[in-house]
Amino acid sequence: MSFYEEGSQYLHKGQYRKAIDYFTLSIKRQIEVANSYFGRGLSQYYMKQNTDAIKDFDKAIELDAKNPNFYFYRGMANFNQFNPTKASENFDQVIAIDPNHFVAYHQKGYVLMNLNKYDEAIQCFNKSLEINPDYESCYHNRAFCYDQLQEFDKAIEDYSKVIALKPHFLSYYNRGNTYFILQDLEKALDDFNQSIELNPNHFLSYYNKGAILEKMEKQDEAIEEFKKALQLNPEFHLAAERLEYYQQQNS
Structure with a gap:
């Protein structure tokens, strides 16, 4: 050898x-x-x-x-x-050698996404998905770009594709946030419940679930969710602020 x-x-x-x-x-x-x-x-x-x-x-x-x-x-x-320009140049060189390298298209898109160039990133994700329509990470990141561009229906469609291909707590969490923005509270609540089921330690899902329950005027249930979020992350000030607010209301 x-x-x-x-x-x-x-x-x-x-x-x-x-x-x-x-x-x-x-x-x-x-x-x-x-x-x-x-x-x-x-x-x-x-x-x-x-x-x-x-x-x-x-x-x-x-x-x-x-x-x-x-x-x-x-x-x-x-x-x-932290050199996105050189990173992007390298991914371009990969694509020049192998035009079917869908991961290189995705990584270039990811670089552009991190530079807040969402339209350009989407173009790269589109190319990646043309080559590999089952690339779930690509749908997830394209959905994030659509969220940032406030194209919420497209974002929900992509998060749903990720969930169909490979359910992940972040996909449910992010889709829940998008439903929340659209004030579709029942669907948002369902997604945060799914996120928690897949990752019981994700404190943000508990917090957002609590925020929805507040809007539904289910304050006692909301308080329980804020408590769970704070137990998981004792430094999470937003949950602490909501609990302090309710303590003041009840004192």
Whole structure:
């Protein structure tokens, strides 16, 4: 077994320091040099050593400029280093090499979303979903963009697609918030209940459930939800303020 193969095995097992040692030996022995730089960079990336990872991805790309994975993970590392411009450029290079790389379209969209460029982000998510219509993360992030653009019906449609594909508490929570904005309180309440069922420790779902119960004039039930939110996060001042308000009302 070569040093490169041993490094790859340790990388697969999540033993990143050992992987780095073997990839370094592989580079010194001139074995699978481009892939060894990439493997070492990937190990460093998973260890959150993004600066060193980028240096190794640069070396890998110098040796093999046609491998989309090298650009993809350099883009991910650049994003982690708060460099969205370079991250976006790397995802563009991935797409140039592999136009069907739906994850690269999604990641570019995610970068744009974090820059508040919601229309551009949606275009990237659309391209990703054209290639892979079952990519639930893409629906979730596109829904977030629609929420920010106040296109609430489209947001609800996308959150519903995520829930149909792979139910997640955040999708129920976010859809519940959108229903809340639209004053569809019954549907919002159902979604927060679903969110809590999937994640009983999500204090925001309890708080928002309490806020809906307040609007429904079910104050005793609302108080119980605020208490649960505060128990889960004792520093959550919004829940503390609501409970203090009711204490003053009842004193």
